[in-house]
Amino acid sequence: MNAKATYAIITTLVGCGLNNVFLEYIIKQDPGSGHLITFAQFLFIAIHGFIMTSKFGTVKPKIPFQVYFTLVVLFFLTSVINNWAFNFNIPVPLHMIFRAGSLIANMIMGILILKKKYTLDKYISIGMITIGIIICTLMSSGNNKAKACTDCDLHVEKQQAEDHFFWWIIGIALLTGALLLSARMGIYQESIYKKYGKYPEEALYYTHMYSIPGFLIYSQSIWEHMQLASQSEEYEIPLVGLFVPTLWMLILLNVVTQYLCISSVYVLTTECTSLTVTLVITLRKFLSLMFSIVYFQNPFTIFHWFGSALVFIGTLLFAEVFTKIKKVYQKVTQSSEKKRN
Numbered sequence: 001m002n003a004k005a006t007y008a009i010i011t012t013l014v015g016c017g018l019n020n021v022f023l024e025y026i027i028k029q030d031p032g033s034g035h036l037i038t039f040a041q042f043l044f045i046a047i048h049g050f051i052m053t054s055k056f057g058t059v060k061p062k063i064p065f066q067v068y069f070t071l072v073v074l075f076f077l078t079s080v081i082n083n084w085a086f087n088f089n090i091p092v093p094l095h096m097i098f099r100a101g102s103l104i105a106n107m108i109m110g111i112l113i114l115k116k117k118y119t120l121d122k123y124i125s126i127g128m129i130t131i132g133i134i135i136c137t138l139m140s141s142g143n144n145k146a147k148a149c150t151d152c153d154l155h156v157e158k159q160q161a162e163d164h165f166f167w168w169i170i171g172i173a174l175l176t177g178a179l180l181l182s183a184r185m186g187i188y189q190e191s192i193y194k195k196y197g198k199y200p201e202e203a204l205y206y207t208h209m210y211s212i213p214g215f216l217i218y219s220q221s222i223w224e225h226m227q228l229a230s231q232s233e234e235y236e237i238p239l240v241g242l243f244v245p246t247l248w249m250l251i252l253l254n255v256v257t258q259y260l261c262i263s264s265v266y267v268l269t270t271e272c273t274s275l276t277v278t279l280v281i282t283l284r285k286f287l288s289l290m291f292s293i294v295y296f297q298n299p300f301t302i303f304h305w306f307g308s309a310l311v312f313i314g315t316l317l318f319a320e321v322f323t324k325i326k327k328v329y330q331k332v333t334q335s336s337e338k339k340r341n
Contacts, residue, residue: 005271008264009280013287015260020288022254024092024296029232029247034083035218036225037254042079042208042215044255045262049205061206063196068206071192074185076211080218081178088171089164093298094140096289098175100311101133103318105183113187125317132310137172139303200266278319286312 026033050056061068085095107126110116189203215222229247236243268277289308293300316322 002271004267005276008267008271009276011260011264012268012280013284015257015264016284017288017291019254019257019261020092020096021291021295022250022257024292026247026250026254027086027092028296029250030225030228032087032221033225033229033247033251034086035080035215035221036229037251038079038083039215039218039222040251040255041258042211045204045259046209046212048259049201049209053201053205061202062199063192063202063206065210067192067196068203068210071185071188071203072207072210074181074188075207076214078178078181078185079211080214081174081181085171085174085178088174089168090171090175091140091298092296093289093292093300093304094136095175096285096292097136097308097311098133098172099179100285100315101129102179102182103315104130104133105179106186109180109183109187113184122318125314128310128314128317132307132314135307135310136304139301139307140168200270204262204266278316278321282312282315282319282321 023037026037053059082095082099086092090098104126107116107118107122110118229251230245232245232247234243235246235249237249265281268280272280292298
């Protein structure tokens with residue numbers, strides 16, 4: 001493995017992991033800040049791309065605007081909906097587990113649009129992921145359901161719990177829609193790459209830059225949460241002695257680590273095999289989930305653990321990770337035996 005691949009693995013684990021940490025810190029303080037977070041991420045990547053990729057507009061895109069337009073719409077909606085879901089009582093661990101179900105959405109879209117056929121082991125792995133997500137979702141919903149009311153004094157509390165559960169259902173619906181949109185976007189990306197070739201840095205820049213006007217729809221929400229961020233408790237930056245609102249500091253850190261995460265994954269896909277990419281991304285998700293549970297003390301029962309195990313094992317089975325590891329092991333064993341003989 002070359003130095004570039006090693007660097008990509010390390011920065012993917014660190015960048016994506018820290019991004020989830022800062023995101024959870026923000027959500028704990030302001031659950032409704034999803035649109036602001038998404039806008040800040042898009043703006044940062046657009047400015048960076050304008051300077052480094054577009055060279056201040058002097059480099060013309062390899063792929064036409066008309067082709068990018070559909071991709072931009074799908075990408076914008078997916079990103080906004082995913083972060084918006086936090087405003088509907090969706091805990092971060094459930095958000096992570098649910099998004100790990102992208103393989104299910106990819107399979108559904110592949111069958112419906114591309115008329116693909118899959119082997120039995122693929123269906124088994126998808127079944128494991130589906131069951132795991134259902135278990136985790138139902139266990140998370142248990143915290144929101146109203147308990148039986150035997151005393152009239154509990155009427156208000158019961159009503160609040162029912163309202164909480166209703167909005168939680170809306171959040172689950174949003175995450176489901178985002179999964180399907182993301183899968184459709186992946187299929188569209190494949191068709192673009194086949195026709196025009198792969199230009200990951202250009203695609204990253206233009207999908208974010210062209211999406212900026214779309215945030216006008218959420219301008220009021222963004223402005224309201226910008227004010228909330230400005231009014232948050234101040235944090236003193238070490239050595240500098242400068243005081244900044246805590247939420248703005250967390251948003252900045254989230255934006256920077258988001259870019260580090262995305263750019264590292266792009267490098268990872270070009271420098272490493274699909275087996276390595278799958279292992280690294282799955283490990284990153286698992287470590288982020290563990291950190292969220294332990295550090296932020298999110299409720300996680302034995303059923304959550306069982307559901308999570310089904311999701312991660314199902315993902316590795318779908319990617320044929322165990323089969324590939326076995327083949328690599330057999331090759332190494334055979335090679336060592338030949339050297340001995």
